[in-house]
Amino acid sequence: MYSENKKPAIYVIIPAFNESKSIGKVISDIPDLVNETIVVNNASTDNTETIAKEQGATVLKEHRKGYGYSCLKGIDYLQTKANPNDIIVFLDGDYSDFPDEISMLIAPILESDFDMVIGSRALGVREPGSMLFQQIAGNWLATALIKLFYNAHFTDLGPFRAIQWSALQQIEMKDKTFGWTVEMQVKAAKHKLKFTEVPVNYRQRIGVSKVSGTIYGTIMAGYKIILTIFKNI
Template sequence: MIDVVLPCLDEAEALPWVLQRMPAGYRPIVVDNGSTDGSDRVAAEHGALVVREPLRGFGAACHAGLLAASAEIVCFMDADASLDPRQLPLVTGPVAAGTSDLVLGRRVAEAGAWPAHARLGNAVLARGLRRRAGVPVHDLGPMRACRRTALLDLELADRRFGYPLEMVLRAAAAGWRVGEVAVRYLPRAGRSKVTGTVRGTLRAVADMRAVMAAHAHGQRTTIPA
C-alpha cells in the first residue's frame, strides 16, 4: 500500500474525480483544512481516510496527512483535479525501486492550466534551487513521493506554502537523491485559491523565499502562529 496525502480546502467539486481515479494499492488521505463546502463528507463517501487539521496552512495540512499515514511510501498531490492520480506510479516507481529518494512531478501543462504569473514564480524558485542547493529540478511539483519515515526525520517546520520547498532543501542537505518525472497538469476544477490569482501566487512565493533565506543562513523556518 502507498498513502496519498491530499491537502484540501473547499474541493468538494473536484474530489469525486480525483478519488475515483486513485490507482489500486494507493490509499487517499484527505486532510480537510477548514472547508465549508462539505469536502470532508464527499471525501468520506468516496472511500478516503479523512483527517481534519484546524491550523490553516498548506504545510499544516500536508504534515497532518504525513502523521496520519502509515505506508512505507507516501505521496503528496493537490486535490483540485489539476493532477491525475493515475500518474502517481510515475513518481512512486523510482522511490520503490530504490533509484531515487524524492521524486517530483514536473508539470507538462495543458492549455489554461498554469497561469503565466504562477509559472514564472515557480521557474524563479526552481532556478534558485538549482543554483543554491544543486538540486536538479525545474518544477516544485505538487505531485511527489518519498519514504515516510525518512521524511519525518527531516523535521520540516514550515506550515504554510514554504513546506514543499523546505522538503526539497532539507532532502538535498541530507544527501537524498532528488529527481523529477513528467506528469500532466490539467485545468483545475472550481476556483483557484492560490496559483490562479496573482495575490495567491505572491503569497506562496513570499513564503518560499523566506524558507530559502532561512536555509541559506542555516536556520530553521519558524512555524507561524
C-alpha cells in the same frame, strides 16, 4: 529495489479546502496499488468531507488554514502506521494532477532506490491555461535559486510528489503554509537525499486556485517560497 516480500505500503495525502466539485474525481482515479487515501479537510465550508468519506477515503480535520498544516496533519496520522520503506504521495484535491500517474511517480523509488520523486509539470504536457504566468515564472526563479545555493537541479515545485517515509522523517518538515513544497526540496538537497523528477501531465483545475488565483495569494506564496530558500541555506 524492493523484494516482493517487503512490498511497501503506499499512502496518499490530499490537502483539501472547499474541493467538493473535484475531490470525488480525484479519489476515484487513484489506482488500486494505493493502500490508503487520506484527505485532510482544511476548514472547508462545503461538502468536501462528506464526499471524500463516501468515496472511501480516511478523512482528517485540520481547522488551521494552510497547505503545510494539512500535510503535517496527514504525516502525524501516519506516525503509528507507516514503516521506513513505505511511500507517501502528496496530491492536490483540485483534479489538476492525474492520480492514475501515481504508479509512474513512485517507480523510481521502487525500482531504483530513490528517496524522493517530484512530478514535474515543466517536463510533462500542460493543458493550455492550466498554469498562469506567475506560476511559471515563480517556478523558474525558485528552481534557479535552489540550483545556485544548493546545487540541486529541479524544474518544478509541483505538489504531486512521492517520498519514502524514512526520508520524510529525516527532513523534519515544518512549514505551515505556502513554503511546504520548496522546503521539502531544499531539505532533500541539504540532507543529500537521492531524488529525481518524472514528467507529469497537468490540466486546468476545477474551481479557482486559493494561491495563484488571487493577488494576495500570489504575493504571499512568492514571498514565502523565496524566504524558505534563503532561511534553509
